[in-house]
Amino acid sequence: MLAITIKQFLRSKAGIVGFAILFIVLILAAFAAYIAPYSPIDQNFTQQLLGPSAHHFMGTDRYGRDIFSRIVYGTRYALLSGLLADGVALGIGCLLGLIGAFYGGWWDFAIMRGVDVMMAFPYLLLAMLTIAILGPGLINAMIAIGIVYAPQYARILRSSVLSIKENDYVTAARAMGASDLRIMLQHISLNAMAPIIVQATLTAGAAIIEAAGLGFLGLGAQPPTPEWGAMLSGGRDFMLSAPWIATFPGLAIAATVLGFNLLGDALRDALDPTLHRH
């Protein structure tokens, strides 16, 4: 199964491009200290608002900080926001979906109505409401986004589990005396992973955009953190005199999210047996 999936995935040029983009982002994040030529935070008032040049590949901002260095360090915050928010969403959502589908009855009813209520809110507004409670900040923004995306996982896992739990091997495991927890984790969850993997990839991209959006609104990362959304927001005051300040962080967000979206689309095609071309 894994071999077929990998073979299918390798057939997708878009998927490979997505993988390559994310690999570059990962390298930039891991080796930021070696790749970035300047400090992302130290101000240098002799170098303010310089255009792109050999010294400053993407120019400098109003405090004389090198935009390229800030973008390189920003990959860490982008990946962190994607992974942490996605992790929170996946953890909460899968737990709720699994419990609802496995136990059924009132559990299922209560959890799914809660999911309905949360899905009635526009994502960003629910995240903003959560931030109203937790207070602005990068980590709080990530938690808020995680909570917002949890219902999607709950729905997806619930529908998979509902069909999987009727399989004979689950009945067999139960007959052999396996505990609920063991059945849920070992026999059901592993078999319901394919749609969750696809969702996790696409949600990571969406979470990066949302986190950058909250940073842009001033509700996420706070200055001087080199977070792309906040950097873009800071560039709005210099759109005419120094357009590069707002341009490059946006390009970085779009490229990273594009990587996740291309990878997610290719994984969906590779993991869906009905779409396989022979």
Next chain:
Amino acid sequence: MLEYIIKRVVALIPVLLGITLLVFLAMHFVPGDVAQTLIGEKGGHEEVVKLRHELGLDRPIYVQYGLFLEHAMTGNFGLSYQTLEPATSMVMGAFPVTIQLSFVAILFSILIAIPAGIIAAVRQYSVFDNVLMGGAVLGISMPVFWTGVLLMMLFSLRLHWFPFTGIVSNGISLRTVTGFQLLDALITGNWRAFGDVLRHLVLPGIALGALPMAIIARMMRSSLLEVLGKDYVNTARAKGIRERVVIWKHALRNALLPVVTVVGLQFGNLLCGAILTETVFAMPGIGRLAVTSILFRDYPVVEALVLFTALAVVVVNLLVDVSYAYVDPRIRY
């Protein structure tokens, strides 16, 4: 059909109650004391206790929720801490800008996405199809606030084709009738103002419409491709009907059904995008109100805003479901 609509409306009641409960609990767990915030740091203990009693904050939580529900039903959320205006009227004043912006955005996205999706499906794997679908993935990946900033830099600041910010230019006078600037200009026959408001809406509309445009185009393409592979389409072709007629008369009508749903479901996305787009273009809609009220901890406004927005999304989703059932009789089970 009526039975279906009634069933759907009844099913909404627990969701609406859940929404009010969530907003109530969220506001209840906000750190800090509302009474202390209202009186200010200098207020004495007795004053705070008195105000807490007046606001009902010393009552059991279920009584407070009951009061909150009562206020929500009558649209009375109290006065804004910032401006001392009624929170409901502030939200109602901001909504028209957001709705007009969303309307322009969805109109723009439909006008481009549907023909583009059709051409991409009919000419599958052609250069046009590849470019379009590549563009659509890019459209989904671009943050709306960046698209907005780029459009503003090019078309407002460099080329001066469109106004920079706001919804109406300073020199233009417009009498308020409905609160919807476009509609007010039409009603009063003020064509100069109509053109001005429209020009203010073009760039934010394009920025906000980019994401739904990408989603709708992809949906239109895949839906039409699926229908084009169906037996009845092959039968129509086998009968010798011209390809154009097969596509327009036989395939397109059925292919449009899922597209209708996707268009309707974009409303929630549009409101999220509108919050960011309005911030970029400094438009006085709910987005700006949401950001300022959260930053200033203006809870009556936050409550009113979140509740009204969620209500709007729920109602629009209901309308989409009902219209879908109307278009496709198989839905009415």
